[in-house]
Amino acid sequence: MTERRLAIAIPTYGNASWVARHLELMAPSASRLNVALYVSDDTPDDSVKEAVRAISSTIENLHYRHNKPPLGHDRNLVETLTWPHEEYVWLLRSAMWAKPETLEELISFLQGQDLVLVNSHSDDNRMIPEACGTAGRALLREALWHQTLTGATIYHRSVIDWTVAKGKALTIWPNFPQLSVMMGYASAEQVSVGWFGKACVNTSFYGQSYWRDRAVEVFVTDWTTVVNAFPKIVPPAERNRVIREHSRRMRLFDATTMMELRRTGQFSWASLRQPQFRAAMHLSLLKMAILLALPPRLFSAYRTSRAYLSRVIFRGGSA
DSSP, X not given: OOOOOEEEEEEESSOHHHHHHHHHHHHHHHHHTTOEEEEEEOOSSSHHHHHHHHXXXXXXXXXXXXXXXXXXXXXXXXXXXXXXXSSEEEEOOTTEEEOHHHHHHHXXXXXXOSEEEEXXXXXXXOEEEEEETHHHHHHHHHTTTTTTSTTSEXXXXXXXXXXXXXXXXXXXXXXXXXXXXXXXXXXXXXXXXXXXXXOOEXXXXXXXXXXXXXXXXXXXXXXXXXXXXXXXXXXXXXXXXXXHHHHHHHTTTSHHHHHHHHHTTSSOGGGGGOHHHHHTOOSOHHHHHHHHHSOTTHHHHHHHSTTHIIXXXXXXXXX
């Protein structure tokens, strides 16, 4: 039996079938590699509890708790991070599971780094075992758009212990608790950061994202706020570029999304007068103005051909 170095910790709200299925998918490799599995359940009902109970006898090193009352998204994520006792904790969202074929290599990659950034949806396939101090902060800054995803970071005990020690003094910025911890630690310490460039997670999520439904609130207001809160990681001269990088790389605020935001009242002429809004967009001011100038009667045609504007007018929505 290998030494237990890694815990995979899943904060969840609902998604009982996903949680159970993904635990089962990870269980064989987790057992072979002595990886502990944790589920911190914020679901008001017992759906996840019953799903986990049904498979618990077949999964080793499985830990479950039901939070009553629920902790809420941000607090549950932080409490899940600080719950395990293993040297490393990989926070994994309930819609994801670790790829069995890369898990052993990933564990071997863990060599004392404070933060290991693991590739979920980046085109950067490099393996960077360690970048320290200024270089570590730079690596974190360039990957920040990618680390917005719960599931893209593994935390060393040094970061977890620092988080526990900070307690209520640690500011958790809304909707980005993981970035609050990462950038808080990296601002206070000579951080050591690694980048594992092989894609090592799968996802079961294919529907409309909860975060996309609140795109302006989350990826304009809250995203800008958390980026601006850590000048040691993102200096003022780099802020707009880093903020915009999320939309550019994720194609979040493309023409299709902007038309939908206009339909729901989240995108208007007043939006263009807000520096924070413009900073988060990868579309140019001219392209956004064109979208706002289109007659409302075109919306029905747009809904039947959602890709038209991006493909024909904006060539995929690029700036």
